[in-house]
Amino acid sequence: MDELVVVDTARTEAEAVSLVALLKSAGIDAAYRITNLGAGAVDGWSAAAPQEILVRAEDAELAREVLQPSE
Numbered sequence: 001m002d003e004l005v006v007v008d009t010a011r012t013e014a015e016a017v018s019l020v021a022l023l024k025s026a027g028i029d030a031a032y033r034i035t036n037l038g039a040g041a042v043d044g045w046s047a048a049a050p051q052e053i054l055v056r057a058e059d060a061e062l063a064r065e066v067l068q069p070s071e
Contacts, residue, residue, distance in 0.1 A: 007063045008053040009035060016051035019067060026066045028059045 010016035016032035023030035035050040055063040 003057040004031075004054045005057050005060045006052045007055050007060050008067050010051045010053060012048055013051055016053060019053050023053070023055065023063055023066055026062070028055055028063050028066065030055045030063065 008019060010019055010032065013032070020030045020032055031054045032051045033054065035052050053063075053067070
């Protein structure tokens with residue numbers, strides 16, 4: 001199994017979906033999951049809780065570059 005690493009944190013599930021879509025459009029497999037801090041947040045509604053963005057360890061550097069805001 002590939003090692004997964006966290007490359008960013010999204011404020012909400014909707015933001016996480018957008019970031020994962022951006023990574024996938026760059027050819028990087030990605031997923032998201034609720035953070036430990038987000039578990040039980042907002043009366044248990046996970047969509048409004050922080051989400052970790054995950055990629056394979058070997059894709060982490062490129063993923064961080066893709067997620068960098070443009071200047």
